[in-house]
Amino acid sequence: MKKIIYILLLSSSNICFSQKDSIKYKWGIGLQLNTIDKIFPFENPDAELDFYDSHGAWKNLSYSLGIVGKHNVNERFSLRLKSGVIQVNQQQHRDVRDESIGAPCGSCFLGDLTIKQRRYYISPEVIGTVSKGNLGIYGGTGILYTKYKEFLQEGYGIYYTDETFSTIQYDNESKVVIPGGFSVGLSAFFGVSFHLLKHFSIGAEISDSYVYRKLGGNVELTVSQSIPSNYTATSYYLFSESGFTHSKGIVSFTTIYLF
Numbered sequence: 001m002k003k004i005i006y007i008l009l010l011s012s013s014n015i016c017f018s019q020k021d022s023i024k025y026k027w028g029i030g031l032q033l034n035t036i037d038k039i040f041p042f043e044n045p046d047a048e049l050d051f052y053d054s055h056g057a058w059k060n061l062s063y064s065l066g067i068v069g070k071h072n073v074n075e076r077f078s079l080r081l082k083s084g085v086i087q088v089n090q091q092q093h094r095d096v097r098d099e100s101i102g103a104p105c106g107s108c109f110l111g112d113l114t115i116k117q118r119r120y121y122i123s124p125e126v127i128g129t130v131s132k133g134n135l136g137i138y139g140g141t142g143i144l145y146t147k148y149k150e151f152l153q154e155g156y157g158i159y160y161t162d163e164t165f166s167t168i169q170y171d172n173e174s175k176v177v178i179p180g181g182f183s184v185g186l187s188a189f190f191g192v193s194f195h196l197l198k199h200f201s202i203g204a205e206i207s208d209s210y211v212y213r214k215l216g217g218n219v220e221l222t223v224s225q226s227i228p229s230n231y232t233a234t235s236y237y238l239f240s241e242s243g244f245t246h247s248k249g250i251v252s253f254t255t256i257y258l259f
Contacts, residue, residue, distance in 0.1 A: 026072050028201070030256030034064035036086055037247040040115070061089040066121070068254055078127045080140070086119040094157070110165070111157025117180070121146040123187060134195040136203075144187040144209050148180035151215075158227075171227045177220045178239060185211025185244075191252075201256045208248040216240030 066084020073079065092113045125142030153176040161167045191205025219239045224232040 025199075025258035028068075028070040028072075028256040028258045030068045030070075030201075030254055032066040032068050032082060032084065032252050032254045034066065034084070034086075034252045035250055036062055036064050036088070037250055059091040059093075061091065063087055063089075068256060070127075070256065075131065076129060078129065080125045080127055080142075081123070082125070083122040084120070086121065086146075088115065088117040088119070090115040108162065108165070109157045109159040111155060113153070113155040115151075115153050117151045118149040119146055119180075120149075125187070125189075136193040136195075137191075138193065138205075139188075139190040141186060141188045144183075144185060144211060146183045146211070148182060148215055150180050151178040152176070168227055171225060173224045173226075175220075175222045178215075179217035179219075181213065181215035181217075181240075183211040183213035183245075185209055193254075199258050201258060203254050203256075205252050205254075207250045207252065208246070209250075210244065210246050212243070213245050214240075214242040 064084065064086040066082050068080060068082045070078055070080045094109070094111045094113060096109050121144065123142045123144040125140050127138050127140035129136050129138040131137075154174070156171070156173045158171045159169045161169050187207055187209040189205050189207035191203055193201055193203030195201050216239050219237050220234065221237070222232065222234045
């Protein structure tokens with residue numbers, strides 16, 4: 001049963017039509033909702049980036065939304081173009097205290113951390129379909145290009161002398177800006193679709209991709225403080241990654257208008 005559900009939820013952004021509807025409707029346009037592969041884009045995060053901080057639960061406000069255009073060449077083959085945006089938005093409220101109340105506390109603090117990045121993708125694809133009635137099973141391959149905008153991490157914390165949180169020791173605000181980059185490579189997908197209404201079809205799919213990715217560059221780190229004294233310091237260092245990477249298990253749900 002698990003395997004059946006996995007297959008039904010398989011591939012990421014295509015809708016197939018039954019054989020008779022494939023002939024009747026040559027074009028389709030729709031919307032696609034996707035899961036996100038990696039919130040944090042780098043394989044080896046720098047020590048300055050406390051993305052893996054364990055104090056406090058992450059609130060994930062990220063989303064991936066795209067548009068899909070499709071042309072049915074015949075009842076077996078079709079062409080598809082998908083494009084969209086991935087908006088990374090992770091937030092965390094951190095609460096760090098010593099276990100014993102009233103104990104000296106050099107690291108008792110309350111703070112907030114946010115991580116943001118926007119990515120744009122486009123992918124032309126070729127699809128093969130097997131249909132029976134209103135149900136279609138399809139698979140295909142395409143060329144996937146993704147543009148990464150700058151990666152931004154911002155944090156603010158107030159450090160206290162003890163767990164009563166009555167006396168502020170100092171505060172700290174940090175901002176890390178990492179240049180973006182790009183990735184390009186091949187994708188493969190498999191999925192199912194159902195011709196729900198006369199002009200509407202819904203579907204789900206899973207996709208994998210193998211791409212060359214180049215990210216990073218000259219990183220800007222700004223640290224500031226207002227208690228006990230005011231100061232701001234900005235430094236720069238080089239942090240980049242490049243190479244081939246494999247992304248798998250991206251699940252997508254699509255609805256398409258047929259005409």
